[in-house]
Amino acid sequence: MISSINLINKQEHRFRRLALLTVIVIYLLILAGGIVRGTGSGMGCPDWPRCFGRWIPPTEVSQLPPNYQAIYGAKLKGEVEFNAVKTWIEYINRLLGVLSGFLVFATLIASLSYLYKDKVVFWGSLAAFLLIGANGWLGSRVVATELAQYMITLHLLLAIAVVFALLFVLIRSNANHLNAGPISGKTTSVRWLLLVMMILTIGQVVFGTQVRDELDKVVKQLGYAQRESWISNLDLSFYIHRSFSLVILAFHVAIIYQLRKLTEASILPKLTKSLITLVIAEIGTGVIMAYLGVPAIAQPIHLVLAVLIIGLQFVAWLLMNPGLILSVHNRDVSRLVEV
Template sequence: MINSISLTNRKEQRFRSLAFLTVILIYLVILAGGIVRSTGSGMGCPDWPKCFGRWVPPTEISQLPANYQEIYGAKLKGEVTFNAVKTWIEYANRLLGVLSGFFVLATLIASLTYLRKDNTIVWGSIAALLLIGANGWLGSRVVATELAHYMITIHMFLAIAVAFALLFILVRSNAARLTVERLGITSQRWLLVVALSLTLGQIILGTQVRDSLDEVVKQLGYAQRDNWISNLNWQFYIHRSFSLVLLVFHLVVIYQLRKLTTVGWLANLTKALISVVVIEIGTGVLMAYFGVPAIAQPIHLLLALVMVGLQFSIWLLLTPAMLVSNHRYKESRLVEV
């Protein structure tokens, strides 16, 4: 019996480790997507799933047919000649996407150890696999629509949904390490819901700013990077101003969360949240006043999505009914042991 329990514990620990690594990989895919966008490499591979008709992309123009511009010209988005750097940036993004799919599949297989103990974890893993499969297909549609802005936005939000599914099973699988005491935490949960909604709204507005920036870049070119911001429309100024509103609101959220506990998971995630908010605003300032450096754009996006992931995870911790299916976890204050 002891050996059986020990084996089960090891399997569960492997699952938690794998789920955590898969979450990290999903965020790396998001970062890679941001790099693709900031470098203008979205059509570095003008076809899908192959790249210039090859499973291994070309590294130099001599590996392409002489009439490649005639074949792919309509999709090269202004690239007069083959650009190996952009091609491999886009292809690396695709490879990371495929790798993340395998990790999600492995997470699902590993979750079967919870089939009798808590099948919600298995269903969450299935949801993550279906979502990442749908997002992989959507990636092909992004290429097919030649980087239509609305498709890119949907692609990003589906990636958030994948991250949420994985975060749910990761937090839930650690529920055995948490106990709950009677004490109302309804107000903190609602604050997290509002914070999550406001942040998602800010992200949507940010995608609109990014679309406007794309148009400015087409008009001015990369040589006039310092003039990009001054040519943006009203959406940028609302996006910039609203970041201060988010900062103030998050300070209120942090204050309320710190009332619950100063140690353990909740405290650590709370500290991480305020750090990410501050750094996120810092990268926004960097882009607004220092010529939109290319490295800042994908980091800015990544931090925004890490922020909503932290908000969602904290909300789960404050919602015991979302963590376990039995009644010994009651709706109240979280205390960690």
């Protein structure tokens, strides 16, 4: 009996470690996607799933046929130009995508140990697997549509959905070890405030992809030699995006104030403090891009910080909704403890 319990505990511990590792790799994938976008490497591999017709991309143009532009640039009107750095940046992004797919599948297999204890963990893991499969297909459509803006935005939103699914099963499988209380007073308004803040932040990220699209157009017009003039040539969308970051910051300050009234000995105030730190860092990278000529390194960091913020917001919202993260067994235990 004891050995069976130990085996189950090991399986559940393995699942939580695997789910956490998968979340980390997904964030690395988002970072890689940001680097691809920031360096203009989206068409570094003009075909999919291979790269210039090879499973291992070339490192120099001599490895390609003389008419490679005509072969791979038909859709791009022959404007394909081989650049080894951009090709490998895009290829590494694809490799991370494949790795994340395998890890999500491994997480799904590991979640089978919860089938008899908490089926919701299994269904959440299955949702993550289906979502990342759909996002892999969407990545192929991004290439097929020659980096259409709406496809890039959908690709990012689906990646956020994968993060949500994985964070949900990670929190639910570990709910009895997390300290989200004691919480006293009315919490409904705080839950809604968290939800609105999360929706607004996702909207800010989507709006940021539109600003990035406008920036791409400016870069095509001015070229890289006039990097310092890029921001001044952007339209009103950039200034709206920049100003709205202060609204996001104000929401986080309000959340901390509300949570301190509800609870002191909890993970939630610490979580929201981390959120404010990330928001300030996010604003800082935005300032760097606005006043230092949009350095390429700042763009992917800006994106990853935004998705980290959304992930922590989601975790905080889950912790404020114990009905979502506690299984029937754990809810019964909680009632016994309260009695």
